[in-house]
Amino acid sequence: MKIDVKILDARMADQLPAYATPGSAGLDLRACLDAPLTLAPNAWQLVPTGIAIYLKDPGYAALILPRSGLGHKHGIVLGNLVGLIDSDYQGQLMVSAWNRSPTAFTIEPMERLAQLVIVPVVQAEFNVVNEFAASQRGEGGYGSTGKA
Numbered sequence: 001m002k003i004d005v006k007i008l009d010a011r012m013a014d015q016l017p018a019y020a021t022p023g024s025a026g027l028d029l030r031a032c033l034d035a036p037l038t039l040a041p042n043a044w045q046l047v048p049t050g051i052a053i054y055l056k057d058p059g060y061a062a063l064i065l066p067r068s069g070l071g072h073k074h075g076i077v078l079g080n081l082v083g084l085i086d087s088d089y090q091g092q093l094m095v096s097a098w099n100r101s102p103t104a105f106t107i108e109p110m111e112r113l114a115q116l117v118i119v120p121v122v123q124a125e126f127n128v129v130n131e132f133a134a135s136q137r138g139e140g141g142y143g144s145t146g147k148a
């Protein structure tokens with residue numbers, strides 16, 4: 001699949017997001033910063049990525065997810081937990097970087113900060129009904145099938 005991409009910061013021209021291995025699901029997004037950015041404990045800031053994408057097809061969306069290493073080892077996750085990029089969004093991809101750890105963390109310019117996953121999307125329509133056809137689960141939820 002080919003996605004239109006705009007390079008908004010010249011530094012991104014030779015380091016567009018890429019799959020790190022043939023089996024990678026995520027494209028690493030870089031922090032397009034002019035200077036290091038220190039996030040104090042529990043601080044968050046919107047970080048530009050230097051690129052815009054236009055998915056065009058409403059059958060796709062992109063998700064911005066944390067990088068596991070940064071999230072687990074340094075507490076750098078996302079202020080919105082997950083970023084959802086609509087297929088008609090044409091602005092710069094932004095990463096809400098949140099330092100959920102008790103230690104300050106410095107993001108270096110052009111460091112890989114988060115990852116982008118392209119996913120298929122179904123746009124559903126609602127069919128209003130008074131009763132659903134019976135299902136095995138019915139209205140049971142929240143542990144209703146037991147623990148083991």
Ligand SMILES: O=c1ccn([C@H]2C[C@H](O)[C@@H](COP(=O)(O)OP(=O)(O)OP(=O)(O)O)O2)c(=O)[nH]1
Binds near residue numbers: 085
């Ligand atoms: O981490 C993110 C999340 C969103 N976006 C961009 C793409 C997305 O299509 C747009 C709107 O995001 P969303 O719909 O999640 O935010 P909203 O608060 O509902 O804003 P809007 O009223 O613009 O839809 O912002 C990002 O760049 N990074």
Ligand SMILES: [Mg+2]
């Ligand atoms: Mg929205």
